[in-house]
Amino acid sequence: MIVMYTRLLIGGRWSDSADEKRFDVVNPATGDVIAQVASAAPADALEACDSAATAQPGWAAKSPRERSEILMDCHEVLIEHSQEIADLITNENGKPQADALGEVAYAAEFLRWNAEEAARLHGSFGVSPAGDKRMIVRHPPVGVVLMITPWNFPAAMITRKAAPALAAGNTVVIKPAKDTPLTALLVGKLLGDAGVPAGVINIVPTYSAGEWFEAAVAHRAVRMVSFTGSTGVGRTLLRHSADRVLKTTMELGGNAPFIVFADADLDATVEGAMIAKMRHSAQTCTAANRFFVETPIYHEFVERFSETMKTVTLGNGFDPDVTCGPLINAAAVARVDDLVDKALQDGAKRIIGHGRSDEKGFFYDPTVLVDVDVPSAITEHEIFGPVAPIIPFSDADRMIEAANSTEMGLIAYVYTQDLARGLGVAESLEAGMVGVNRAAVSDAAAPFGGMKQSGLGREGASEGLYEFCETQYIAANW
Numbered sequence: 001m002i003v004m005y006t007r008l009l010i011g012g013r014w015s016d017s018a019d020e021k022r023f024d025v026v027n028p029a030t031g032d033v034i035a036q037v038a039s040a041a042p043a044d045a046l047e048a049c050d051s052a053a054t055a056q057p058g059w060a061a062k063s064p065r066e067r068s069e070i071l072m073d074c075h076e077v078l079i080e081h082s083q084e085i086a087d088l089i090t091n092e093n094g095k096p097q098a099d100a101l102g103e104v105a106y107a108a109e110f111l112r113w114n115a116e117e118a119a120r121l122h123g124s125f126g127v128s129p130a131g132d133k134r135m136i137v138r139h140p141p142v143g144v145v146l147m148i149t150p151w152n153f154p155a156a157m158i159t160r161k162a163a164p165a166l167a168a169g170n171t172v173v174i175k176p177a178k179d180t181p182l183t184a185l186l187v188g189k190l191l192g193d194a195g196v197p198a199g200v201i202n203i204v205p206t207y208s209a210g211e212w213f214e215a216a217v218a219h220r221a222v223r224m225v226s227f228t229g230s231t232g233v234g235r236t237l238l239r240h241s242a243d244r245v246l247k248t249t250m251e252l253g254g255n256a257p258f259i260v261f262a263d264a265d266l267d268a269t270v271e272g273a274m275i276a277k278m279r280h281s282a283q284t285c286t287a288a289n290r291f292f293v294e295t296p297i298y299h300e301f302v303e304r305f306s307e308t309m310k311t312v313t314l315g316n317g318f319d320p321d322v323t324c325g326p327l328i329n330a331a332a333v334a335r336v337d338d339l340v341d342k343a344l345q346d347g348a349k350r351i352i353g354h355g356r357s358d359e360k361g362f363f364y365d366p367t368v369l370v371d372v373d374v375p376s377a378i379t380e381h382e383i384f385g386p387v388a389p390i391i392p393f394s395d396a397d398r399m400i401e402a403a404n405s406t407e408m409g410l411i412a413y414v415y416t417q418d419l420a421r422g423l424g425v426a427e428s429l430e431a432g433m434v435g436v437n438r439a440a441v442s443d444a445a446a447p448f449g450g451m452k453q454s455g456l457g458r459e460g461a462s463e464g465l466y467e468f469c470e471t472q473y474i475a476a477n478w
């Protein structure tokens, strides 16, 4: 039996929403409603901010070692409850159990990394060049942070933001995605069990994100907004945050090029291409969106990659044979289908794939497209589904220009056995992260984030911790 928490977590207590509204949570593999969760009203958002504001001075006053030990206990508790969390992830997100368990380990790792970092959050001390004063630089916490997290990693995107925020002495108010609030509520409960004091983490799902955010962002104590999601929503949140000159971190959309040179090790490349495209049911912002393959190996790559895509087993993530779950909802299926239809109308050829499925649930068949126009809708938009457009190239400079000719710049992949070329191309790509002969790039110890309209700031690594800090400079004489 899967235990589900379906009320708001504010100040360490469960409560219904002020207007007693609830919304449905649907299992995307079946289309069935699995729970009804309290939908926070603006009044609840404000109460959560009050609670975070009340808890913040006490949390910040704990020694770094105390915060570190609590976060380490949180890591242990998440690991102990891996299966329970993974079950909830598969239920509401649809990803296969192996991916869900992988996500829990990834989520827990942010707690461990930041537990270790909490005790090493240092400033600096020096003497001014003129020798007239001592210069002390310290990094106090920002205060209360609003966090808006996505449905594609319902556990890991909570801890990737909350762990560094807590390590630095902040308190948080989290609005998880309306498609996946159950995992967030369970994680919140477990972190409380592990010793995070009441009010330090508040979790307030809502169906009415706009009015929730407008109320919360205006709360006097809120000093920062951290968001993961689409670039469009990110722009709106940035506009609201600008009115109060709030600090922000934004993890926004991607449009990753996956570049294959003729000298690449084809076995490793196809394996990497599958990871970069299909990881977590092809719904990651790091997913390969456009494949650029050098002409001498283009046909062989298309054939071998298509054959491997055919081995993907689509279905309910609880079935151990399934390697790709459903898309998150019906709108996601319609969007992917529309991009593929447009590409086909423009002359693209479908090598494999049968489009959307008639089965219950929100499934889309793994699809490989060739003869795709560049640029076109499918190369300009983040697909967020199991569709791979493959484009041949013969001139590396023009290919790099095409790879960079997008407003997105989250991640890129380069496959070649010539490491000097791989690193040279990596440096010329306008992307915050590059995988060279490597498709799984994310790591709690690495700075995750994008250039251009893919985002602002970084998550993970020590960069991710300092995002949640202010910088204070003290000039002193003695």
Ligand code: SIN
Binding pocket: 150, 152, 153, 228, 283, 284, 285, 286, 442, 448
């Ligand atoms: C994302 O898709 O938003 C995160 C992917 C990752 O952390 O690897």
